[in-house]
Amino acid sequence: MAIKRNGCEGCTDITCVSTQQVLSQDVAKNVKTAYDRVKARGMSACLFGSSGTCCRNCNMGPCQIIDGVDDMLGICGATADTVAARNFARTVAAGSAAHTDHAREMVKGFIEAAKGEGLHQIKDVDKLKKLAADFGIVTEEREVKDIALELGEKALAEFGKQDDAPLSMLKRATPKRQALWQKLGIAPRGIDREVVEMMHRTHMGVDQEYHNLMLQASRTALSDGWGASMLSTELTDIMFGTPVPRRAIVDLGVLKLDQVNITVHGHEPLLAEALCIAAQDPEMLELAKKQGAKGINLAGVCCTGNEILMRRGIPVAGGFVQQEIVLATGAVEAMVVDVQCVMQSVAEVAKNFHTDIITTNYRAKMPGGIHIQFEEHEALNSAKQILTHAIKNFKKRGKCFIPKETKMDVVVGFSHETINTMLGGRFRASYRPLNDNIINGRIRGVAAIVGCDNFKLADDTHETIVRELLKNNILVLATGCAATSLGKAGLLNPEAARFCGDSLREVCETVGMPPVLHMGSCVDNSRILIAATEMVRQGGLGDDISDLPAIGTAPLWMSEKAVAIGQYFVASGAQVVFQNLPISGAKNFNKYLTEGLMGEVGAHWNIASEPLEIARIMIEKIEAKRDALGINK
Ligand code: CUV
Ligand code: SF4
Structure with missing residues (x-):
């Protein structure tokens, strides 16, 4: 139930109980929050900005473009499609840059650890060797620290790589996907390079063809997902330990x-x-x-x-x-x-x-x-x-208020390795049991719910979507702030199996797992790429990610990083559903993102604003994939 906070008549409705409790206390009475600022704004957002057709890329503008109106082109002649595509592509570049700079710091920290300097060590030697193999590093009869040092240096070189060979970790993708990226010319080469090229191509007077812009947007996003983010996750696991399920509390x-x-x-x-x-x-x-x-x-x-x-x-x-x-x-x-x-x-x-x-x-x-x-x-x-x-x-410390009742038990730590052993057992670690349960229909499919929360939609949006998915026997993977909000809602513990449809409940109860698996932070969305690829490899569900009955959503996305993530999911063959992308003012570009990309990469963006509509789209898409696989009897 939503309440208004004390002494603030016009505030946005807040559904989160702990937030309500704090804001209604005396201690918080002078605190201004984003909820207040949303209400105080008093004017609606700029139409051109919201629909993607405001261009500030040169000083002849800013230009506000109206699609189809001749006098409302940019001064340079740029159309709504070009401007919206450039803006979208720059969002992808900014998001990828954030993950890239984060990953770079992790690689540098990893090199210090490899040298035995600093605070951290190499904790997961198995994982070190696996990653080293992807980089073509010899691991037999070598000291751990030598392997780690060579890996760290090779990983760092991926950022500044100038030749045209693909990034090392792309090898982890399905053969079909790798071939597709090659064919389209979107296999990323150097992690930093793709962001720079994206910024260049969106500069005034460079790339003015939205398909072509989106090819580079895909390459940039892939350099994040299969490059920066994946490196960050893997090296962080090697240093700090690969997550295993553990109990904790949130809120x-x-x-x-x-x-x-x-x-x-x-x-x-x-x-x-x-x-x-x-x-x-x-x-x-x-x-x-x-x-x-x-x-x-x-x-x-x-x-x-x-x-x-x-x-x-x-x-x-x-x-x-x-x-x-x-x-x-x-x-x-x-x-x-x-x-x-x-x-x-x-x-x-x-x-x-x-x-x-x-x-x-x-x-x-x-x-x-x-x-x-x-x-x-x-x-x-x-x-x-x-x-x-x-x-x-x-x-x-003066007067304070901690809402005592609002903390929730969660079980977290579902790295893709954990999911492997949890379902297959320690000695037969495999995604095959998951595939089998999908093929026999007890689990209809897999949904990833990722990304931020945002003041635009109700703060129980994630919960509403996920409850609907669970009822429909869809297993949910979660990362980022979406995962935190699901934890607060009590959906990250095994007891939440009771919210599932009968068949998913049975699977969760047998394994003792929550129906929503917390896979980590935003960079850990790369774990989802690996898990999805592993599902393909286990057989029975087609030969690429685009065949899987799986879909992602970032319903409350706020950060540019979420758009980069969305684009690397799509370019990897996974459909996504987002809430309000700023592309509606450009007809052709909009249609290309939400339909046309399918013909190229086997997935596209979907846009929906209401939580239950988002869930409905996800369920429909999953069922359609099942039909295509011939596993819907
Ligand atoms: Ni990186 S990007 S609000 S913390 S998930 Fe949370 Fe996640 Fe979005 Fe930011
Ligand atoms: Fe206007 Fe073209 Fe300059 Fe953009 S690049 S601000 S559309 S003149």
């Missing part, structure tokens, strides 16, 4: 009254891992005691939260839309942030309390924030410095 109730609460918000797990290690340091615990706290309570926000949740079982306090609410409790000593999805308003919210916003990455500073640079080569020291600062704030 604002994970904050603790008698401990120093430090929230970690952002994306790169190097920082978060270092903080986790430093928070166990006796020196830090001693300092916390001296300040009168019983301990140090780390909690995650957004994707960094998902990273440490998956690998360490550290609780997650909230997703993207709750970042301000976490602070509005007044119970947080510091919010430590690095890059991506950090709203500038957190510094303003923090001003109401003793809370400090600590920025840690030179790329991302904020007025009102305190900057303590996190140095990977002295990670422990940096982490301790950050913690010390936070701990010293504990004494300054």
Whole structure:
């Protein structure tokens, strides 16, 4: 049920119980949040911007284009289709760039670990060897650290590669998909290069043909999915351990009254891992005691939260839309942030309390924030410095409110390796049992629900969609803030099997797994690519991802990264359903994205705004694939 918050007549309806509770307390009465700003805006969004036909790519403009009206072309003659395609492509480039820069940091951290410098080690040697093999590295009779060092250097070289050979990890795709990418000329070559070429081709007066622009948009997105993101996930697993199922808790109730609460918000797990290690340091615990706290309570926000949740079982306090609410409790000593999805308003919210916003990455500073640079080569020291600062704030904590009842048990940690062994057993690890259950119809298909949350639609949108999918016996994979919100809704634990249709419930109960599998952060969507490819390889479900009864959605997408992810799913053959893409003002381009791409890559974008409509499309598409496979009896 939606409520209005205290003293704020016009606020957006909020359905999230913990958010409601915090915002209706006295402690939060002066806090302004995005919910307030959405309401206060008072004007609707610019029509040209929303429909994709505003161009600012040169100083003859800005030009606002109206499709089909001769006098409303760009000054340069650019049509609505060209402008919308360029804008869309730039969104993909920006999203890919974010994952790429994140991945680069992980590779550099990995190289330090390989050299035995810094805080981290090589934890998953099996996985190291598998990845090394993809890079053509000899692994027999070699020291782990030599393999790791060579892998790290070769991985780093993928970013700046200038020859035209495809990225090393594309080999992991099905043979059919690799051949298709070659035929279309969209197999990515260098990770950085694809973003640069995309920016070049969308510069004024370069590529003015939307099909051709989209080829490069696909190549850019693929360099993210099968390049940057996959590298990041794999190397992070090798360093910090491949996730295995574990119990944890999510939601604002994970904050603790008698401990120093430090929230970690952002994306790169190097920082978060270092903080986790430093928070166990006796020196830090001693300092916390001296300040009168019983301990140090780390909690995650957004994707960094998902990273440490998956690998360490550290609780997650909230997703993207709750970042301000976490602070509005007044119970947080510091919010430590690095890059991506950090709203500038957190510094303003923090001003109401003793809370400090600590920025840690030179790329991302904020007025009102305190900057303590996190140095990977002295990670422990940096982490301790950050913690010390936070701990010293504990004494300054004033009135606060932690909604006690709102925390939810979850089971997380479903890497694609875990799914393998969970279904096939440790000695017969395989996706075959999953395929068999799909073929016999007990599981109708697989849906990935990924990406952000957003103030535009109700914050129970993910839940509404997923409940509908489960009722229809569709297994759900989740990442990112979508996964967090499903966790809060109680759908990430095995008991949630009761919400499934009979046959899916039976499968979940037999295996003891939740019907929604938390696969990690946004970069971990690359795990879904691998899992889908593995399903194809096991046989019985066609010979490419585009044959699988599988579909993805990012219903509450907010970040440009989500569009990059959507595009690499589509270019890999998986359909996606998004809510309101900014392409409606360009007729042909719109039709191409939502229909035409099918003829080229075997998948296309779908757009729907209502949660149940999104679910309906997903179910229909899955059933259509089953029909095509001839497994619908
Ligand atoms: Ni990277 S991109 S709001 S944290 S999922 Fe969350 Fe995920 Fe979107 Fe950001
Ligand atoms: Fe206008 Fe063309 Fe310049 Fe864009 S590139 S702002 S459409 S003149």
